[in-house]
Amino acid sequence: GAGVSQSPSNKVTEKGKDVELRCDPISGHTALYWYRQSLGQGLEFLIYFQGNSAPDKSGLPSDRFSAERTGGSVSTLTIQRTQQEDSAVYLCASSLLPGLAGGWAKNIQYFGAGTRLSVL
Amino acid sequence: AQKITQTQPGMFVQEKEAVTLDCTYDTSDPSYGLFWYKQPSSGEMIFLIYQGSYDQQNATEGRYSLNFQKARKSANLVISASQLGDSAMYFCAMREGPRETSGSRLTFGEGTQLTVNP
Numbered sequence: 001g002a003g004v005s006q007s008p009s010n011k012v013t014e015k016g017k018d019v020e021l022r023c024d025p026i027s028g029h030t031a032l033y034w035y036r037q038s039l040g041q042g043l044e045f046l047i048y049f050q051g052n053s054a055p056d057k058s059g060l061p062s063d064r065f066s067a068e069r070t071g072g073s074v075s076t077l078t079i080q081r082t083q084q085e086d087s088a089v090y091l092c093a094s095s096l097l098p099g100l101a102g103g104w105a106k107n108i109q110y111f112g113a114g115t116r117l118s119v120l
Numbered sequence: 121a122q123k124i125t126q127t128q129p130g131m132f133v134q135e136k137e138a139v140t141l142d143c144t145y146d147t148s149d150p151s152y153g154l155f156w157y158k159q160p161s162s163g164e165m166i167f168l169i170y171q172g173s174y175d176q177q178n179a180t181e182g183r184y185s186l187n188f189q190k191a192r193k194s195a196n197l198v199i200s201a202s203q204l205g206d207s208a209m210y211f212c213a214m215r216e217g218p219r220e221t222s223g224s225r226l227t228f229g230e231g232t233q234l235t236v237n238p
Contacts, residue, residue: 033225035226042229045225093226103172104171104175105170107153107215107224108155108167108170111166112164
């Protein structure tokens with residue numbers, strides 16, 4: 001597709017259930033990022049993928065959160081045993097892989113529309 | 121300490137007028153990039169404009185320009201000739217580290233809600 005695609009757009013779940021959020025980045029974008037946007041915390045970084053590996057997982061708030069990326073493309077963010085404080089909008093972004101050529105333009109992160117997660 | 125500070129929670133502007141949204145940042149890294157995003161009520165984050173720390177000229181992109189004052193560590197967004205469709209939340213963000221390196225996260229400010237009045 002032309003842009004970053006996220007699904008589902010909305011997810012309502014019960015406390016204690018597991019959820020999976022999907023991100024399909026822009027074709028050709030090697031870097032993929034997950035962020036979380038909540039009223040109290042603003043926009044927070046969760047994890048970064050370069051290809052299929054995740055060199056930076058430092059933003060994941062607990063071991064209930066995990067993410068994977070396959071084929072250098074689609075990524076799935078999984079939240080196990082959801083809690084009410086997990087309610088937020090989860091945003092995915094992708095970018096080209098920065099290099100010597102291309103300057104800061106290669107660092108531009110393009111975002112999807114997000115998944116709004118509500119934990120009851 | 122806050123790395124990105126947006127001191128205006130809300131701003132109002134008349135249609136067709138110009139508006140400046142403030143952003144100050146804090147970093148000890150000599151190389152960094154500054155980015156502005158727009159988030160309408162639909163929720164999608166839309167990239168607007170960027171400025172590299174070593175860029176000599178202020179960035180411009182259509183009706184958007186960035187007033188970059190490196191010594192003051194400010195990167196204010198100027199929107200000229202405001203339109204009703206500009207009503208949205210605007211976020212300033214920073215990526216630290218050389219532009220050639222990969223994987224640096226964006227750090228966001230709290231955002232400014234802009235309302236354009238007819």
